[in-house]
Amino acid sequence: MDKKRLEIPAGVRYITEWDGYNLNDYAFPHILNKVLTGCGFTEYCLRNQQNIILLSPRKFLLENKEDQHKEDVLYVKNEFGAIVDYERNISDSRKKGKQKEPPKLSDEEIKSGISKMKGDIRDYCRKRFSEGRKPCKILVTYDSFRHVKETLQEMGIFQGFQVVVDEFQSIFIDSRFKSSTEMELLYYLRDVQKLCFVSATPMLDKYLEMLDEFKNLPYLEFDWITKDPGRVKRPQLEIKFTKRSLNEEAGQVIQNYKKGNFEQRLDSGTGGIIESHEAVIFMNSVSNICQVIRSNNLHVEECNVLCARTEENSKEVKKAFNEVLRRESEGFEKPLSLPRGYDVIGRIPGRGEKHKMFTFCTRTVYLGADFYSTNARTFIFSDANIECLAVDIGIDLEQILGRQRLDENPWKNSANLYVKTLTGKNSFTKEEFDNILAEKIKSTQNLLNVYEKGSLEEKADLAKNYEFVAKHNYYKDDYVSVNHHAGKSLKPVFNNLVLVSEMRTFEVQQIDYKDRFSVFSTLRDEGMNYEDNNISQVVEQFNEVKTTTEKLKFLVKYTTETSGVTERDIKTFISMIPGKYGDYYYLLGPDRIKANSYHESELRKEWIKMHSEVKVEDEMISEIYSTFSVSKKYGKSEIKQILKEIYGRYNFERTAKASDLSEYFIIKGIKLLDSGKWIHGFEILGKR
Numbered sequence: 001m002d003k004k005r006l007e008i009p010a011g012v013r014y015i016t017e018w019d020g021y022n023l024n025d026y027a028f029p030h031i032l033n034k035v036l037t038g039c040g041f042t043e044y045c046l047r048n049q050q051n052i053i054l055l056s057p058r059k060f061l062l063e064n065k066e067d068q069h070k071e072d073v074l075y076v077k078n079e080f081g082a083i084v085d086y087e088r089n090i091s092d093s094r095k096k097g098k099q100k101e102p103p104k105l106s107d108e109e110i111k112s113g114i115s116k117m118k119g120d121i122r123d124y125c126r127k128r129f130s131e132g133r134k135p136c137k138i139l140v141t142y143d144s145f146r147h148v149k150e151t152l153q154e155m156g157i158f159q160g161f162q163v164v165v166d167e168f169q170s171i172f173i174d175s176r177f178k179s180s181t182e183m184e185l186l187y188y189l190r191d192v193q194k195l196c197f198v199s200a201t202p203m204l205d206k207y208l209e210m211l212d213e214f215k216n217l218p219y220l221e222f223d224w225i226t227k228d229p230g231r232v233k234r235p236q237l238e239i240k241f242t243k244r245s246l247n248e249e250a251g252q253v254i255q256n257y258k259k260g261n262f263e264q265r266l267d268s269g270t271g272g273i274i275e276s277h278e279a280v281i282f283m284n285s286v287s288n289i290c291q292v293i294r295s296n297n298l299h300v301e302e303c304n305v306l307c308a309r310t311e312e313n314s315k316e317v318k319k320a321f322n323e324v325l326r327r328e329s330e331g332f333e334k335p336l337s338l339p340r341g342y343d344v345i346g347r348i349p350g351r352g353e354k355h356k357m358f359t360f361c362t363r364t365v366y367l368g369a370d371f372y373s374t375n376a377r378t379f380i381f382s383d384a385n386i387e388c389l390a391v392d393i394g395i396d397l398e399q400i401l402g403r404q405r406l407d408e409n410p411w412k413n414s415a416n417l418y419v420k421t422l423t424g425k426n427s428f429t430k431e432e433f434d435n436i437l438a439e440k441i442k443s444t445q446n447l448l449n450v451y452e453k454g455s456l457e458e459k460a461d462l463a464k465n466y467e468f469v470a471k472h473n474y475y476k477d478d479y480v481s482v483n484h485h486a487g488k489s490l491k492p493v494f495n496n497l498v499l500v501s502e503m504r505t506f507e508v509q510q511i512d513y514k515d516r517f518s519v520f521s522t523l524r525d526e527g528m529n530y531e532d533n534n535i536s537q538v539v540e541q542f543n544e545v546k547t548t549t550e551k552l553k554f555l556v557k558y559t560t561e562t563s564g565v566t567e568r569d570i571k572t573f574i575s576m577i578p579g580k581y582g583d584y585y586y587l588l589g590p591d592r593i594k595a596n597s598y599h600e601s602e603l604r605k606e607w608i609k610m611h612s613e614v615k616v617e618d619e620m621i622s623e624i625y626s627t628f629s630v631s632k633k634y635g636k637s638e639i640k641q642i643l644k645e646i647y648g649r650y651n652f653e654r655t656a657k658a659s660d661l662s663e664y665f666i667i668k669g670i671k672l673l674d675s676g677k678w679i680h681g682f683e684i685l686g687k688r
Contacts, residue, residue, distance in 0.1 A: 002218050002219060003219045003220075003221060004218065004219070004220050004221070005220075005221050005222075005223040006021075006220055006221065006222050006223060007223045007226050007227050008222055008223060008224050008227060008228070008231075009227055009228075010227045010228040010231075011228065012228075013039070013040075013231060014039060014040030014043070014044075015039055015040045015041045015043070015044040016040050016043050016044050016047060017040075021044070022048075023045075023048070023050065023162060023164075023196060024050070024162075026218070026220060027218055028162075028193055028194045028195055028196065029192065029193070029194075029195035029196065029197070029217055030195075030196055030197075030217055030218040030219070030220055031168075031196075031197045031198075031202065031208070031214065031217050031218070031219045031220065032196055032197065032198045032199075032220045032221075032222075033199065033200070033202050033219070033220065033221040033222065034198060034199065034200040034222055035200060035221060035222045035223075035224060036200055036222070036224060036232065036402075037200040037201070037398060037399060037401070037402025037403075038370075038402045038405060039200070039222070039224075041198060042054065042061070042065065042166060045137075045164055046065060046069055046072070046073060046137050048135070049135050050135055050162050051135050051136045051137075051157075051160050051161040051162065052135070052136070052137050052138070052161065052162050052163075052164060053138045053140065053145070053148055053149075053152075053161050053162070053163045053164070054137070054138070054139050054140070054164050054166060055140055055141070055142055055145055055163065055164065055165045055166060055185075056139070056140075056141060056142075056166045056167065056367070057141070057142055057166075057167055057170035057171075057174060057367060058141075058167070058170075058364060058365075058367045058369075059141060060306070060348060060364065060365055060367070060369045061166070061167075061367060061369065062075050062139045062140075062141065063075070063347070063348075064348060064369065064370050065139060066139060067350055068350075069137070072134070072137055073137040073138070073139055074120065074121065074124040074136070074137070074138050074139065075139040075140075076117060076120070076121060076138060076139065076140040076144055076147070076148055077117075077144075078113075078117070078141065078143060078144040078147075114147060117144070117147055117151075118147060118150070118151040118154075121138065121147075121148060121151040121152070122151060122155060124136065124138070125152070125155065125157065136161070138161075142165075142171075142181060142182070142185045143181050143184075143185070145163075145185060145188055145189075146184070146188045149188055149192075159193065159194075161194065162194040162195075162196065163189070163192050163194060163195045163196070164196050164198055165189070165195070165196070165197045165198065166198050166199075167198070167199055167367045168197040168198060168199050168202065169199045169201055169202050169203045170367060171185065171186070171497060172203050172207065172497055172500050172501050172504065173501060173504075175495065175497035175498045175500075175501050176474055176475055176498055176501050176502070177474075180467075180470070180481045180482055180483055180484065180495075182497050183481050183483055183493065183495060183497065184483060184484065186213050187483065189213075190213075197214070197217070200398060200399070200402065201398045201399060203500070203504070204504075207500045207503070207504065210496065210500055211496055211497075211500065233413055235401045235413050235414060235415065236413060236414035236415075236575050236576065236579060237397075237401075237414070237415055237416075237417055237576065238414070238415070238416045238417070238543070238576065238577065238578060239416075239417045239418075239419060239539075239576075240416065240417070240418050240419070240543065241419050241420075241421060241540075242418055242419065242420060243420070246283070246288060246381040246383055246418060246420065247288065247291045247292055247295055249381065249418045250281060250283070250288075250292045250379070250381060250418075251292065251295050251296050253279060253281070253379055253416075254279070254292065254296045254298070254358065255296065257277075257279055257357055257358070258296070258357075262275040262276050262277060263275070263276045263377060263411075263578065263580065264276075264580060265410040265411070265579055265580050265583055266580070266583040266584070266587060266604075266607055267410070271607075271608055271611030271612060271614075271615060272608070273604060274375060274410055275375065276375045276376065276377045276411060277357065277375055278355050278356070278357055278358075278359070278373050278375055278376035278377070279357065279358055279359070279376065279377055279379055280359045280361060280371060280373070280376050280377070280378050280379070280403070280404075281358060281359065281360050281361065281379045281381070282361045282362075282365075282366075282378070282379065282380045282381065282400055283360065283361075283362065283381050284362055284363050284382075285362070286307050286313050286316055286317065286362060287316070288381070289305060289307070289317070289320075289360045289362070290316055290317060290319070290320035291320075292360070293317075293320040293321060293324065294320050294323055294324060297324050297327070297328070298321075298324065298358065299321065299324065299325075300321050300338065300342075300344060301356070302356055302357050302358055303346075303356055303357075303358045303359075303360060304346040304349075304355070304356045304358070304359045304360070305317050305344060305345055305346055305360045306345070306346055306347075306348065306359065306360065306361045306362070306364070306365045306369070307345060307360075307361075307362040307364050307365070308362070308364045309345045313345065314343070314344055314345055317344045317345065318338055318342065318344045321338055321344060322337045322338055325337055325338070346359075348365075348369050348370070348371065349371075349372070350372070351372040352372070353372075355371075355373050355376065359371075359376070363396070365403075366396055366399045366400060366403075367399060369403055370403070370405050371403050371404050371405060372405055372406055373404065373406065373409060374406055374408055374409050375409060375410075375411070376404060376409065376411065377411045377414075377415075377416070378400065378401070378403070378404065378411065378414070378415040378416070379415070379416045379418070380397070380400055380415055380416070380417045380418065381418045382417065382418065382419050382420070383420040384419070384420060384421055384422045384426075384508075384509050385420060385422060385423055385426045397417075400415065401413065401414075401415055410579060411579065414579055422509065422510065426509075427510060428510065430506075430510075433506050433510070437499070437502070437503075440475075440477060440478050440479060440499075441479065441499075443477055443478040444478040444479045444480055444494055445494075447466065447478055447480050447492070448480065448492055448493075448494065450462065451463070451466070451492050459489070460489065460490070462492070463482055463489070463490035463491070463492055464490065466480045466482050466492045467482035467490060470482060470495075475495065475498045475502075479494055479495045479496070479498050479499050480492050480493075480494070480495070481493055481494075481495035481498070535569060535572050535573055535576070536576070538558060538573060539573065539576045539577060541554075542554050542555075542558075542573075542577055543577075548600050549598045549599060549600070550598075551577075551581065552581070552584065552593055552598040552600070552603075553598050555574075555577075555581055555584075555585060555590075555593070556590045556593055556594055556598070558570075558573065559573075559585065559590055560590050574586075584600075584603055584607075587607060587610075588603060588606060588607060588610075592606060616650050616651075616652075617650070617652070619650065620646060620647070620649075620650040620652060621664065623646055623649075624643070624646060624664050625664065625687065627642060627646070628642075628661065628664075628665065628684060629684065630665070630684050630685070630686055630687065631683075631684065631685075632683070632684055633670060633672050633681055633682070633683045633684075634661075634681050634682060634684070635672065635674055635679045635680070635681040636658035636679070636680050636681055636682070637658075637679070638681075639658040639661055639681070639682065640656050640657060640658045641656075643656040643657075643658075643660055643661070644656035658681075658682065661682060661684075663688070664687070664688055665684045665685070665686065665687055665688060666684070666685040666686045666687070666688060667682040667683065667684055667685065668682065668683045668685055669681075669682060670682065670683045
């Protein structure tokens with residue numbers, strides 16, 4: 001692929017701050033790798049002066065952006081489309097056979113819905129054009145893009161729009177959950193001129209090269225490092241490998257919160273202590289979330305469950321909460337339960353809104369959701385033994401770590417990852433996998449050949465059958481997908497997207513999670529702080545230490561007494577352990593930790609005292625700056641007396657001297673006339 005790096009100017013953290021960037025400056029269509037999640041590219045698209053159609057794979061992102069830009073955007077909602085359950089366990093779904101279909105709308109209802117959707121698009125565009133020709137910003141999910149395109153083409157204005165496909169890696173990832181939506185999307189994008197595929201975690205190059213739609217596209221990559229190396233902070237990831245069930249591990253996290261055992265961090269801004277009172281828990285299964293709810297007697301008042309808003313998910317989550325209520329109301333005349341119609345699937349709180357103690361998220365929420373919590377910690381649970389529960393370290397993990405947006409949250413850039421590596425019974429070789437692929441590819445070609453040889457009537461029946469199998473069997477035996485865009489008839493095709501998706505799934509499950517060393521290796525390759533397996537082993541030893549006091553001893557011993565440890569080793573080690581230990585190390589230092597006998601309570605007191613002294617000194621310096629003025633001349637005796645009074649007000653134990661002024665200002669020695677006498681003094685030339 002033809003790759004080009006775009007160096008981001010120093011001082012820019014969000015694309016909206018980069019005055020020199022313009023989407024139009026680069027040849028369309030192209031791929032854009034943002035590299036960083038949360039870099040403000042979506043905001044740039046919604047604030048610039050171009051007409052934009054922003055496509056997202058998830059409603060959560062579009063709902064977030066609609067809330068933030070109500071007056072300027074149109075969110076095209078497909079009220080009659082099926083809701084896709086991205087956290088469905090495909091293996092279980094295959095075993096269950098035909099799934100319950102949601103109630104189908106009549107052709108008349110669908111026609112009416114599309115007509116209303118198109119009418120809303122026309123009204124919005126006309127209004128924007130009439131209001132001083134304001135740019136149009138249209139938000140739409142992948143499955144509804146064709147309706148937007150058709151409407152704007154009918155109005156004769158489609159060529160004036162840029163089409164931005166956000167989080168385009170989901171085109172591959174989601175393909176197994178939907179029989180043909182992604183194939184349909186690529187079909188309707190094929191002739192779009194001003195097209196940009198955007199992601200901070202795009203699919204690997206080798207997979208993009210396998211698809212005609214991507215392999216020859218120019219590839220732009222934002223370079224955040226060259227002009228400002230300190231701008232990018234690597235995420236802190238604390239890993240725990242477990243043989244216990246993920247339900248047990250999640251239960252331990254939850255019980256610590258319920259008992260008030262909150263992790264604490266030092267706040268360098270206020271000098272106080274920040275406690276985490278909120279936990280955001282990522283699990284790739286609604287069933288697992290329900291199990292955690294039951295096991296820990298959680299109530300709806302404590303939990304915000306964010307997952308696909310399907311009837312089946314709502315029923316399952318509500319059942320879990322009701323089981324907890326029934327257990328707690330045993331012996332009551334009437335057992336407790338949630339009211340009929342109570343909505344147990346939550347929404348993401350907006351900026352400034354209250355958060356619940358526990359937020360459970362599935363894959364549906366990985367992309368595009370913005371959390372504005374001041375103190376939430378992130379917990380990720382990944383089980384490699386169930387293909388849909390393994391978190392893709394190269395794609396999912398970066399997305400999850402980018403969800404917390406507030407810089408004031410000290411846990412923003414960190415997470416706890418609980419991993420169950422692959423067990424022997426669930427592993428198979430690359431050769432075995434390649435044989436499976438070969439069989440499926442052969443079956444696909446056979447089925448397509450049979451279709452091509454049939455009569456028109458036979459083709460129609462075969463296409464319906466192929467579509468049913470793809471929809472309910474999730475491409476278990478072949479890669480036949482059925483497209484609806486080929487004229488009025490259904491058209492079976494080879495779904496390369498699913499093939500690529502399965503190849504990636506094999507890599508994640510069978511290679512990335514093969515054992516703990518392969519996990520560390522993958523994290524290193526993806527830019528996490530895992531450069532050295534030796535350090536990873538030290539981190540594991542640290543995690544096995546039980547008490548905070550002993551952990552502090554371990555930290556000091558490793559950083560000051562272990563031979564051969566470099567400054568880089570220390571930074572890497574500290575980035576891989578809970579953040580509060582880094583706070584103590586960097587803010588107080590190993591000598592003060594040791595002097596306080598490794599007692600956390602004493603370290604906190606010293607930190608608060610030190611910060612208080614620094615704060616007082618800052619206030620004193622501020623008064624010195626406001627008392628003396630640049631370009632003015634002062635006698636030495638006057639300077640000494642003023643500083644003596646200021647020092648006294650702040651209990652600053654120092655003998656005042658006129659020369660102290662040189663610590664705060666650039667000064668020049670002079671003589672000046674005072675009451676008819678020449679005296680020594682200083683002229684202030686500027687602030688230091």
